[in-house]
Amino acid sequence: MQSLETTAVSLSEGEQLSMAVIDLVSRLEDADPTALEPLYDAIDPDLLDSLPDAAGFESLVFDYHGYSIRATADDEGVRVALEDSAAPERGR
Template structure:
């Protein structure tokens, strides 16, 4: 099984939403405009407001089959990306269980 893990640091002057899109585009080896709209996963304005928010420490969400983790650090904000696993038959299995059965 193959998995991808990547990260980038973002300063307060950078748009966090664009950093997420760029990181996923690099992981997909795709043009950012080919990706699903980020707003289908999370509000980009909310994401961009996190670096200056009091009390913000971490946030995780799913986007394009990846787990995106946003973490506040002393140097800024770290964005890490953990990829979906590819099985032997080539099917993608998301690492986050978005539905649970009872």
């Protein structure tokens, strides 16, 4: 995997993990969130939203919109990191 860009954010209190992923990708792509392919094509959003409260959750990695996305539990909640894994395919 070629890492061209890595961006990370921490999930705010009460924020849904699925929306944090969509918002972060849409900001990086400078695109309206509704212009992105549906997140459910990559992962079940309900499952994703349940992870911060799941006992024993440590991390999850999945691909979405050309990014490798890692959600990791830490002392302050959940951290979401995106690594640009397909930039050449998108013409960057």
